[in-house]
Amino acid sequence: MTQKSPPVSVSRPELLDGDGRDQVFRALVYDLLSVGARMQEVRDNLAKIIGVTGPQYAILMAVAHMQNDVGGAGVRAVARRLHVSGPFITTQVNLLVKADLVGKFPNPEDGRGVILRLTDLGEARLAAIEPEIKIANDTFFGPLSATEFHALADLAARLEKSSELAVRPATD
Amino acid sequence: MTQKSPPVSVSRPELLDGDGRDQVFRALVYDLLSVGARMQEVRDNLAKIIGVTGPQYAILMAVAHMQNDVGGAGVRAVARRLHVSGPFITTQVNLLVKADLVGKFPNPEDGRGVILRLTDLGEARLAAIEPEIKIANDTFFGPLSATEFHALADLAARLEKSSELAVRPATD
DNA sequence: AAAAATAGGTAATTTAGTTATCTATATTGA
DNA sequence: TCAATATAGATAACTAAATTACCTATTTTT
Numbered sequence: 400m401t402q403k404s405p406p407v408s409v410s411r412p413e414l415l416d417g418d419g420r421d422q423v424f425r426a427l428v429y430d431l432l433s434v435g436a437r438m439q440e441v442r443d444n445l446a447k448i449i450g451v452t453g454p455q456y457a458i459l460m461a462v463a464h465m466q467n468d469v470g471g472a473g474v475r476a477v478a479r480r481l482h483v484s485g486p487f488i489t490t491q492v493n494l495l496v497k498a499d500l501v502g503k504f505p506n507p508e509d510g511r512g513v514i515l516r517l518t519d520l521g522e523a524r525l526a527a528i529e530p531e532i533k534i535a536n537d538t539f540f541g542p543l544s545a546t547e548f549h550a551l552a553d554l555a556a557r558l559e560k561s562s563e564l565a566v567r568p569a570t571d
Numbered sequence: 572m573t574q575k576s577p578p579v580s581v582s583r584p585e586l587l588d589g590d591g592r593d594q595v596f597r598a599l600v601y602d603l604l605s606v607g608a609r610m611q612e613v614r615d616n617l618a619k620i621i622g623v624t625g626p627q628y629a630i631l632m633a634v635a636h637m638q639n640d641v642g643g644a645g646v647r648a649v650a651r652r653l654h655v656s657g658p659f660i661t662t663q664v665n666l667l668v669k670a671d672l673v674g675k676f677p678n679p680e681d682g683r684g685v686i687l688r689l690t691d692l693g694e695a696r697l698a699a700i701e702p703e704i705k706i707a708n709d710t711f712f713g714p715l716s717a718t719e720f721h722a723l724a725d726l727a728a729r730l731e732k733s734s735e736l737a738v739r740p741a742t743d
Numbered sequence: 744a745a746a747a748a749t750a751g752g753t754a755a756t757t758t759a760g761t762t763a764t765c766t767a768t769a770t771t772g773a
Numbered sequence: 774t775c776a777a778t779a780t781a782g783a784t785a786a787c788t789a790a791a792t793t794a795c796c797t798a799t800t801t802t803t
Contacts, residue, residue, distance in 0.1 A: 405635035406701035409708040413717040423724050424708070425636070428610070429652075430727035435607030436654040437734035438600070444738070454759065463577035464597070474782060480601075482608045487760055489783055511768045511781040529578035536581040536596070539737035542729045545585040552595050554723050555602035557714045562609035565711035566616075626790070646751060659791055661752055683750040683799045 441535050448531060449524045451500070455491055457481055462501060462515045463525060472515040473506065500524060613707050620703060621696045623672070627663055629653055634673060634687045635697060644687040645678065672696060 407421045414424050439453060446456035461480050465472035478488045492515060495501040500521035506512035517525070543551065579593045586596050611625060618628035633652050637644035650660045664687060667673040672693035678684035689697070715723065 405632070406697050406704060408704050409712070410705040411709045411712070413715065414708070414712055414720055423721070424712075427720075427724040427727055430724075430731040431603075431606065432610060433654065433731045434603065434727065434734050435610070437738050438604060438607070440738045441734075452758080460577070475780080482605065483759085484761060485782070486762085486784080491759095493783090506781090509769075509781075511766095513782070525578050532578055532580050533582040535737050536586070537583045539734050540581070540583070540586055540596075540730070541733045541736070543585065543726070547726060548586055548599075549595070550722060551726050552599040552602075554715070554719060554726075555599055555606065558712070559602040559605045561713045562606050562613075562711050564713070565707050566609050566612045624789075647749080655790090656792060657751070658753080658793085663790095665752090678750090681750075681800075683797095685751070 437539070441539065445528055445531060445535065448528050451495070451498070452491075454481075454483075454487075455495055458488065458491055458495065459500060459517065459521060459525060463517055463522075466514075466516050471506070473512050474515070477515065495521075609711070613711065617700055617703060617707065620700050623667070623670070624663075626653075626655075626659075627667055630660065630663055630667065631672060631689065631693060631697060635689055635694075638686075638688050643678070645684050646687070649687065667693075 407415075407419075408428070409415065409421055409424050414421070416422050416424075442456055443453040446453045449456070451459065458477060458481065461477050462472045465476060465480070470476070474488050474492065475485055477492075478485045481488070492501055492503065496503055499518055502516050502518050504514045504516065506514050540548065579587075579591075580600075581587065581593055581596050586593070588594050588596075614628055615625040618625045621628070623631065630649060630653065633649050634644045637648060637652065642648070646660045646664065647657055649664075650657045653660070664673055664675065668675055671690055674688050674690050676686045676688065678686050712720065
């Protein structure tokens with residue numbers, strides 16, 4: 400009986416095992432997907448503590464970090480940052496406004512735009528879970544030395560760029 | 572006016588910038604999330620070519636790789652591998668069976684279980700998009716040298732383990 | 744052999760997200 | 774300068790992806 404082998408998922412020799420198989424590559428893809436799934440899980444746990452959903456927590460963090468940037472945190476900017484559509488940010492932000500965690504202000508420099516900011520309560524809620532955030536992240540990235548951490552940061556930054564090229568025609 | 576600063580998301584000194592800020596760390600988290608999102612996007616593109624959804628494509632690949640392992644590809648095993656629930660695999664696999672891409676067979680060693688296998692058509696469909704898969708992955712991981720690729724694989728494997736610990740109490 | 748665990752399936756539901764379309768303001772360029 | 778076009782955001786309608794709760798059938802444990 401002939402054993403059909405699944406397609407080899409990569410062709411660059413740098414990414415293949417010595418024998419031309421893709422075991423290491425596939426393990427890497429699996430690990431990256433698992434790590435991504437776990438990041439979301441951790442995020443959901445933190446979100447629950449402050450009474451919001453995972454995506455809402457992601458929006459809160461994005462606003463927290465973008466509100467002091469030049470231009471501030473607009474709906475569209477947050478959407479791009481989180482890789483989701485504009486309308487999704489609109490509806491979720493409206494829920495956060497209702498919960499008094501985020502405020503919406505007209506953008507004085509652009510009559511179409513709004514500026515999103517955390518309310519005092521929003522700031523307080525995030526400050527309150529800082530210990531949990533630190534514990535989670537320290538654990539998540541626990542095995543990394545400073546050197547490895549920087550190596551990973553560098554590799555991830557480069558992948559972030561190259562992956563954009565891979566998206567506009569067709570991984571596993 | 573006092574500039575409120577968002578919570579610092581990590582405390583281990585190895586993961587902090589020289590000045591005690593978390594800029595590098597946060598950039599890493601952002602990059603990892605982006606890379607994860609792009610992996611899904613690429614997957615969706617490949618899936619579309621063979622007329623299935625992204626999650627269905629993920630199941631096809633999982634079955635392709637697990638069907639030759641000891642124990643074969645059971646519903647539960649696939650679910651764990653993909654980090655989703657059992658019932659989700661059940662319903663999606665049933666669609667793949669209807670599309671004649673996957674076959675379901677009783678597990679001779681366990682009367683409760685089923686064994687999933689790709690049909691000839693399923694094998695053929697995956698074989699047909701092998702070129703596109705390779706192009707996508709070669710591009711996605713394009714900037715990596717062989718050495719860097721192995722370094723990344725090692726780091727990802729370790730994160731996959733440590734991230735499990737972080738999940739069972741609370742990332743951004 | 745009873746109790747508990749495991750494999751899988753079905754039904755109902757929720758959440759996360761999208762596309763299409765609209766209004767209002769801004770920007771471009773003939 | 775003003776018409777054409779692009780951009781920011783909102784609303785509505787919808788879909789996909791996934792979950793939880795519960796059920797049956799086996800298998801394993803005690």
